[in-house]
Amino acid sequence: MTLTITTTPTSDAGRPSRTQVAVSRAAGGGRVSVWLDADGPADRPVVRPVLLSSDEHGARVCLVPEGALLLAGDRIEITISVGSGVRLELVEPAGTVAYAMDGDRATWDVAIDLDVDAAVVWAGEPFVVAAGADVTRSTTVRLGVGARAALREIVVLGRHGEASGRLEQHLTATGPGGRPVLSEALEVGPGSSRLLLGGARIVGSVIALGATLPESAPADGTRFDLDEGGTVVRALGVEAHRATLATSWGLAREAVA
Amino acid sequence: MDRPPPSPLLLMLLADARLPTAGHTQSAQLEPATVWGLGVSEVADFIALRLRTVTRVEAATAVVAMHHLRAGLDVAEVEAAWAARTPSPAMRATSRQMARALRRLVCRLWPESPHLAVTGPGASRAVVLAVAADSAGLAPRDLAMLVGYDDVQTVASAALKLLPLDPADVACWVLDALAAVDALATEVAPLTLPSAIPAAGAPQIEAWAESHAVTSRRLFNA
Numbered sequence: 362m363t364l365t366i367t368t369t370p371t372s373d374a375g376r377p378s379r380t381q382v383a384v385s386r387a388a389g390g391g392r393v394s395v396w397l398d399a400d401g402p403a404d405r406p407v408v409r410p411v412l413l414s415s416d417e418h419g420a421r422v423c424l425v426p427e428g429a430l431l432l433a434g435d436r437i438e439i440t441i442s443v444g445s446g447v448r449l450e451l452v453e454p455a456g457t458v459a460y461a462m463d464g465d466r467a468t469w470d471v472a473i474d475l476d477v478d479a480a481v482v483w484a485g486e487p488f489v490v491a492a493g494a495d496v497t498r499s500t501t502v503r504l505g506v507g508a509r510a511a512l513r514e515i516v517v518l519g520r521h522g523e524a525s526g527r528l529e530q531h532l533t534a535t536g537p538g539g540r541p542v543l544s545e546a547l548e549v550g551p552g553s554s555r556l557l558l559g560g561a562r563i564v565g566s567v568i569a570l571g572a573t574l575p576e577s578a579p580a581d582g583t584r585f586d587l588d589e590g591g592t593v594v595r596a597l598g599v600e601a602h603r604a605t606l607a608t609s610w611g612l613a614r615e616a617v618a
Numbered sequence: 619m620d621r622p623p624p625s626p627l628l629l630m631l632l633a634d635a636r637l638p639t640a641g642h643t644q645s646a647q648l649e650p651a652t653v654w655g656l657g658v659s660e661v662a663d664f665i666a667l668r669l670r671t672v673t674r675v676e677a678a679t680a681v682v683a684m685h686h687l688r689a690g691l692d693v694a695e696v697e698a699a700w701a702a703r704t705p706s707p708a709m710r711a712t713s714r715q716m717a718r719a720l721r722r723l724v725c726r727l728w729p730e731s732p733h734l735a736v737t738g739p740g741a742s743r744a745v746v747l748a749v750a751a752d753s754a755g756l757a758p759r760d761l762a763m764l765v766g767y768d769d770v771q772t773v774a775s776a777a778l779k780l781l782p783l784d785p786a787d788v789a790c791w792v793l794d795a796l797a798a799v800d801a802l803a804t805e806v807a808p809l810t811l812p813s814a815i816p817a818a819g820a821p822q823i824e825a826w827a828e829s830h831a832v833t834s835r836r837l838f839n840a
Contacts, residue, residue, distance in 0.1 A: 531817065534702075541702035544817040554667045556651070556660065559822035583825040588701040588710065595821055 377436035377468075378407045382451070384420045385444025385476075393447050395420050399427075406430050408437055419448030419480075430457055431496065433465035440472050443479035445505075448618075456486040456515075459526060461493025469498045475508035475571075480617045482511045484610070489517040492551070494526030502534040502570060504542070509571035509617035510534075513610050516547075516564045524551050525562065534570050534591075542570060542589040561597035565604030568593050572616040574609065581608045592616075628754035632747075633764055635771060640719045644712070645776035645838035646769055650826035652780045653833075661777050662791045665770050669798045671820035675703045676713075676744045677765035678806040678815040681758045683748035685810045687733045693745055699812035700742050706824040708831035710742070712840040717743040720750065728753035759807040766799035779837060 378401030387394045397410040406428030413421040424439070431437070443449045459467060473481055490496055502510055518525035527550035534542040547564070549557060558564060565582065574592040578584065582596035582604075592613075598604030622628075635641045648656070651664060679700040686693045704710050718739055724746065725734060733749045744765065751761040774788045809815065830836060 533817075541698050541812075543705060544699070544702045545705060545819045546817040547819055547821070554663050556656065556664055556667050556822055557671075557820055559654065559825070561822075564821060583828050585705040585824065585828070586707050587705060589698075593705050595825065597821060597825065 376402050377438045377470075378402070378405050380408045380410055380424065380437070380439040381442075382410045382422050382440070382449070383442040383444075384415075384447050384449050385442075386447060390417070392417055393420055393444075395422070397422065405435060406432075408439060413452070419450070421450045421452065423452050423454060425454055426457065431459040431467050431469065431494075433462035433467060435467040437467075437469045438472075439470070440474075441481065442474045443476060443481055443508075445476040446478045447476075448480040449482070451481065451483040453484070453486040456489060456517075458489040458491055458520070459494035459496045459528075460491050461526070462495050463493065464495075466495040466497065469496060471498075471500045473500070473502045473510065475502070475504050475510060477505040478507040479505065480509045482614055482617060483513065485512065485514045487515040487517045489520055490526040490528045491520050492524045492526055494528075496526065496528050498528065498530040500530075500532045502532075504534065504536050504571050506537045507571070510568070511572075511610075511613040511617040512566075512568040512570075513606070513613075514564075514566045514568070515605060518549060518558075518562045518564075525549065525553075527551070532568070536571070536589055540589065542591060543568070543587055543593070558597050561599060561604075563596075563598045563600070563604040565596040565598065565606045566593060567606045567609040567613045569613040569616050572613075574612050574616055578612050579608050581606050622755065625755045625757070625760065629756060629760050629764060632750055632754060632756075633767055633771075635775065637723060638719070639723055640716065640839075641768075641772060642775070643839040644716070644772050645780065645840065646772045647823050647826045647830065647840065648773050648776045649780055649836055649838045650830035650833075651823075654826065658781050658783060661773065661781070661783075661788075662794065665773050665791065665795050666798055667820060668769055668773065668823065669766055669795065669802055671818040672704075672709070672823060673766055673769040674802055674806065674816050674818055675700070676769070677762040677802055678809050679703075679742065679744035680748045680751070680761050680765050681806050682809050682812055682815055683745040684752050684758060684761055687736075687748055687752050693733075693736055695812045696815075697742060697745060699815050700744060703815060703817045703819075705819070706827045708827040708840065709824065711831070712827070713743040714740060715839075717741050717746040720746045724750045724753065757807075759803045762803035762806045763799055766802045767796075770795045770799060776838060
């Protein structure tokens, strides 16, 4: 096993806080190689990747926030790279709250690059957009031939009994050759139409890419099968536990295994 | 050959709901929305939301498709970009079904169009509208206005069948929505790249499209 963890605190403010996770087959066989890195301005939080386990097939990594997240001016960049035939599982120890930003904003950008036959499973915990927060999130997934991804996303608009902050998020997934698979944008905020989310304050999504959920899957949300393969299951809820899509998430994990 | 009709007249022709393109079978998801509980006071909001999201995607797709047709580029890339931005299989199926009816009409109106061959039976409505608009000599902005206006009128006329409304009130909503149609057209008219097509989703409208596709009790096809 190769494991590298580096930290490079610097003071040049304005840089984003960068997190990198890269796993690949080890040249001589055996456990996969794992490269983990977190780096950012000294006065900003970082998301630190922590290795939980690894074997010859893949690794499990926990993304641990260090410092208060997510505040005005924070710029989080997370880059995930999974080598050919390797499986990466990402977990989060807790949800994230984007707090009031007093007119400023924060960004949260994720790029996932999956080589041939690579797989990623990322069980996202709730992302809460508190009143006064202004957040732009982007997720870009590039799938090589035979690559699969299972992503869970739970967006909560406002803490309990609170109005929503402003959220703009983009998800773009492309297949081999850059062919578009899924491209979705959602803009929601305090002035949004009730009809956008049907009055819900929680948007739960299970996204399977490069793999389609079984036909007989029970519907804990609305199911959307994509033209290029892959399934999105979405639940719009008022209570968090009603939008976690436990059944669909289990099936998505199996589908990409 | 006679001079072709001026494009404003052809735009009126294409925007006319009396064309045999099965427009009366569509509610643009207003029917499942009313089943859910959308009230009379929310129809104008529904129209505005569509113009910012799903209809914006369709209008931009049509504009980019017409650019591809006129520039001799592969329209399949535009179809793929549209499909990736239309996660609801019910909405994709409806679009393709509407496209088939429209394509039959375009084959009769403009049989000489060189683009009929490259848009097969699986084409989306936006792409077939682009073929029609190209034959009619429309500008990209006209085509975007056509898509926006048609969506507003689809919701408005369906509203009269679904909700107790005064037709004149509904006409007022259409008039009020024209500024948003104009703004949409201005935004998307310059687009040429499939990747530049906006991806604005409307999760509840997409969910309504799916639930409506499997219900047996409905006035409208979609």
